Amino acid sequence: MDAAGNVAQTFGVYWPNLIAQVVLFAIVYWVLKRYAFKPVIAMLEERRRRIEEGQLNAENIKKQLAAAEAKYQEILSKANTEAQRLLDEVRASGEQLAEQKRQEAIAAAEQISLKAQEAMALERSRVMEEMKRELGRLVVETTTRVTGKVLTPEDHQRIDEETVREMAA
Template identity: 40%
Template sequence: TESHGPLGDIIKLFGNFGVDGPHLAVQVVNFSILAFVLYRFAIKPALGQLEERIRQAEQLQSDRAAAEAQLAAAQKTAEAKLIAASDEAVKILADARNSAKQAIEAAKAEAQAAQTEVIAKAKAAIEADRVKMMNEVRGEVSRLVVETAAKVLEQNLDDAQRGRLNEAAVKQLAR
């Protein structure tokens, strides 16, 4: 049976290469079944795993970016806390210095007050000693005056007369 037309020429050409129609149809059906089985049981699961790995890689990238953002925020927070702690330490040191300065000033003032008190007490004691010594000197001078007057007058004075002369001499010396 000779075919006419372009289809016949193609079949004749395939026939020259040893390809016949029924075997070609069986081979096409076999290839289609093989392609379906491979796609269903090999390629589709492999593509699913590939898509899952791609999704996991994207999730890891997202998690990594979030972790980097959290790390940056934590570093900023740590720096802020470190700066705040440094400022607080400076403030505490300044307060301690001021407290020490005030304590030193208070101690100086207290020592100066004690010194002034000691000087005042010493001056009072010196003045009291001076007054006491002046009184003793006056008494001694008046006694000597009375004795001298008694010798000059060559008379013996009784105690009452001596007392009056002593008092008169003390009054004279006090002026």
């Protein structure tokens, strides 16, 4: 120990002070470790754990957001497809309904035209008959005035027939 003692004496080491300082250092280290470092390390560990949880939650939220976006796109695509299908159906139904109404209108117009033609034919026949009677009456009356004689029913009949033949020609 001589060499160690010489070295200690050369550097000015006083063993009782050194031992007291080592014991004091151990006590301070133990107190700091127990009452200062342990809570600080626990707090830092808790913060690290919260940060990891936050990162995991952020990743989960990103995954959920991506899934929600994909579902949104799928629903939007389905809705667009359904809307297009409904528009096509409405368009086809509208065209079919328009064609049906057009056919009904054409049929109604043809029916009205036929009825009008029938009515015109009946009216024409009625007017022609009335005109023949009136013309026959006028011819008979004119003949009676011109000839000055009273015509018999046979004369009336004969003049009416001649007038009708002349009008028909």
